[in-house]
Amino acid sequence: MFQIQSITDIVVPVTIEVPGAKEPSTIRARWRLNSVSKTQEIVQAQRDKENPLTDDQLVEQDLLGLEDVTDADGNPVSFSTELVAQLMDIPYVRRPLVLSWFQAQAGRGEAAAKN
Template identity: 40%
Template sequence: MSKAVATTATTIKLTSAVTITVDVPYTDPIQGAQTFQATWKLHKWDEYRGIVTAQQAGEKTDEDLMEDLVRLDGLKDSETKEQIAHCDELVDAAMSVTFMRRPLILSWFAAQEGRNQAAAKN
């Protein structure tokens, strides 16, 4: 004798976060240890793995990851010491400074993996 089991389709949603802000620590050769924040768009697992695989295969560059950057915060002009509002020129400038570029790129991975350096979720 077999029993019929009724099942219902349920959609489970574990998080509604679509972006995450992480600290980007770097070392300025003149000013020493510094930190700014990067807010990144989050990807679902399959998308994330696809991007990582494409980057490892040389099909995506660091600049391609910048498409997921929502904003940068906490960077100051080196001459005026005033906070710089997020803009494309700020992203380009950060990507052109060798000691800031790698930490910024690594923060994309940290954000996607929700590492404990995350400053806030939106």
């Protein structure tokens, strides 16, 4: 039986291919889960030729948290706007992080990714 419930966020694994690393790294991104109609509005806003919604704006409005991020010494790094800005400035992190928003909006959270 399916029970309708309000789910406001979803955690998505983000696989990052670090250049020179033997194996990919994975962080966990917690995204706001939008309705289908809101997601369609956001995608349309990204396509707006005169005033498009940028990837940075998308991440700023919908990214609620990051887990499994450490500094160079292996110490956990807390979620902050500074951390997000730093990650969005790393080319091999930016794309997978932004693409994980689309996975989130499709309901492809951690449980779905494991199957």
